[in-house]
Amino acid sequence: MEITGLSKRFTTGRGGQRRSVDALVDVTLTVADGSCLAVVGESGSGKTTLARILVGLEGADAGQVVLAGRPVAQRPRRAERRARARDIQMVFQDPNGSLNRRRTAGSAISEVLTAHHRVRGAELRRRVDDLLDQVGLLPAHARALPGELSGGQRQRVAIARALAAEPRVLVLDEAVAALDVSVQAQVLNLLAELRRVRRLTYLFITHDLSVVRQVSEQVVVMRRGEIIERGSTERVLDQPQHPYTMLLRDSAPRPGWRPRRALGRGEPRAEDMEAAR
Numbered sequence: 001m002e003i004t005g006l007s008k009r010f011t012t013g014r015g016g017q018r019r020s021v022d023a024l025v026d027v028t029l030t031v032a033d034g035s036c037l038a039v040v041g042e043s044g045s046g047k048t049t050l051a052r053i054l055v056g057l058e059g060a061d062a063g064q065v066v067l068a069g070r071p072v073a074q075r076p077r078r079a080e081r082r083a084r085a086r087d088i089q090m091v092f093q094d095p096n097g098s099l100n101r102r103r104t105a106g107s108a109i110s111e112v113l114t115a116h117h118r119v120r121g122a123e124l125r126r127r128v129d130d131l132l133d134q135v136g137l138l139p140a141h142a143r144a145l146p147g148e149l150s151g152g153q154r155q156r157v158a159i160a161r162a163l164a165a166e167p168r169v170l171v172l173d174e175a176v177a178a179l180d181v182s183v184q185a186q187v188l189n190l191l192a193e194l195r196r197v198r199r200l201t202y203l204f205i206t207h208d209l210s211v212v213r214q215v216s217e218q219v220v221v222m223r224r225g226e227i228i229e230r231g232s233t234e235r236v237l238d239q240p241q242h243p244y245t246m247l248l249r250d251s252a253p254r255p256g257w258r259p260r261r262a263l264g265r266g267e268p269r270a271e272d273m274e275a276a277r
C-alpha cells in the first residue's frame with residue numbers, strides 16, 4: 001500500500017467562529033505486502049483521519065493511495081466503497097461501534113459474506129463457523145448477541161467480520177486499546193497468526209508503544225497531522241531522534257513509571273519538549 005502526499009483539512013464553525021485544523025499534512029508512507037506498520041501519536045495527531053481516508057469513510061483534499069498497483073478513488077461512491085471494502089477492512093477500538101447490539105455474531109459475519117461473496121444456505125453457515133474458528137471462537141458463539149460476549153470475544157467477532165470480506169489490508173484503529181492486558185496479548189497473538197497464515201498487511205494505529213513493540217516491524221510517529229519520525233520499530237523506540245518521540249516514549253507507563261511527565265490531553269508543554277531534547 002503506497003500513500004503519497006495525503007492531506008486533509010477540517011473546517012468547522014461559521015463566520016468569525018470558523019476554525020481550520022490540518023488533520024493530515026502531506027503524509028507519505030509505504031506498507032510492504034504482508035508487513036505491519038504501526039502509526040503512533042497523541043490524541044488529535046491525525047491517526048484516525050488517515051484510517052478513515054484509507055477505507056473510504058472520508059475523502060482526502062490531496063494525495064493518492066495505491067493498493068497493489070491500483071490507485072483507489074479518493075471520494076468513493078457507494079459501489080466503489082464496496083469494492084474497496086474487499087481490499088481494505090477496518091477494525092475499531094470499540095466493537096460496539098461496528099457490531100449492532102441486536103444482531104448475533106453469526107448474523108454480523110454473514111452480512112459481510114453475503115454482500116461480498118454471495119454465499120447462502122449451508123455454505124454460508126459453514127463459512128461463518130470457519131471464520132469463528134479462525135478467530136478462536138466456537139460455532140455456538142454464532143448465536144450470541146454482542147452483549148452476551150466478553151470484550152475480547154467481541155473484538156474477535158469484529159476481526160472475523162473484517163476477514164469475511166477477504167481483504168488484503170486490515171486497518172486496526174486502537175483495536176486492542178479497550179482490552180485488559182492479558183486479553184490484549186491473546187488478541188495480538190491472534191492477529192499475528194492471522195497475518196502470517198493469510199499474508200495480510202496491517203496498518204496498526206495505537207498510542208501504546210508496548211503494543212507497537214509486539215506487533216510491528218516499522219513505525220511512523222505522527223504529530224499535528226505530520227509524520228515526524230519513521231523507521232524500524234527497534235530504532236525508533238530505542239533511539240528516537242525527534243524530541244516528541246522521546247517524550248512519547250518517556251511518558252509511556254512501565255515498571256517504576258511515575259506520571260510526572262505524562263502527556264496531558266492536547267499537546268505536550270514546551271518545557272516537556274525541552275526536557276526530552
Ligand SMILES: Nc1ncnc2c1ncn2[C@@H]1O[C@H](COP(=O)(O)OP(=O)(O)OP(=O)(O)O)[C@@H](O)[C@H]1O
Nearest residue numbers: 010012021023041042043044045046047048049050
Ligand atoms: N469530522 C471532523 N470535523 C472537524 N475536525 C475533525 C474531524 N475529524 C477529526 N478532526 C480533527 O482533526 C485532528 C485529527 O483528528 P484524528 O481523530 O484523526 O486524530 P487521532 O490521532 O486519531 O486522535 P484520537 O486518538 O483522539 O482519535 C484533530 O484536531 C480533530 O479534532
